[in-house]
Amino acid sequence: MVTLPLLVGFLGFLSTTSPETSQAPFQTRVDPACERALPTSVVQQVSGRAGITLIPRDPRTGAHGTCNYALGGRTVILSMAINPLTNPAFYESYQRNCSYDTPAVRVPGVGDEALVCSAYGGGADHAVVVHKGRVVIVLQSTKSLDPQSNRFRHSYFTTDQLTVLAPTVVQKL
DSSP states (O other): OOOHHHHHHHHHHHHHSOHHHHTGGGOOOOOHHHHHHSOHHHHHHHHTOSOEEEEOOBGGGTBOSSEEEEETTTEEEEEEEEEEOSSGGGHHHHHHHHTSSSOOEEOTTSSSEEEEESSGGGSSOOEEEEEETTEEEEEEEOEEEETTTTEEEEESSOHHHHHHHHHHHHHHO
């Protein structure tokens, strides 16, 4: 049984720690390999936007990927997931997600196979899925949110722009 002085002491400790420290399980550092795999300068050049930075993975903010690129350090515009392919049959699930709403379009000359998806996983976000050896890479754009209507507007990246980014990542593997 927890005694009152112990509980008060623990609560006092929590109140003196910074939010970053107390939420550490939800915050991780940016993996240095992200900048090597897909430099922010390349993302900025392809997108035509300045001020893009890498931010840590944090599903609460929409930063779901292994590497997450954001405008002003806050608004996630691009996520890159790099996943090991432990079983070749698992790639079929990526293909299904890519062809969920509309047929996937093959991209020749990128990895073992690359697919352009206009609605990955049934969502409205554009994506490119690349299979190379025992790795699957998913580059996925997010959509901008209209704060007044609370509706999604356009994707930050077109499928053409994602197709330009994909070979950069594949070359680094």
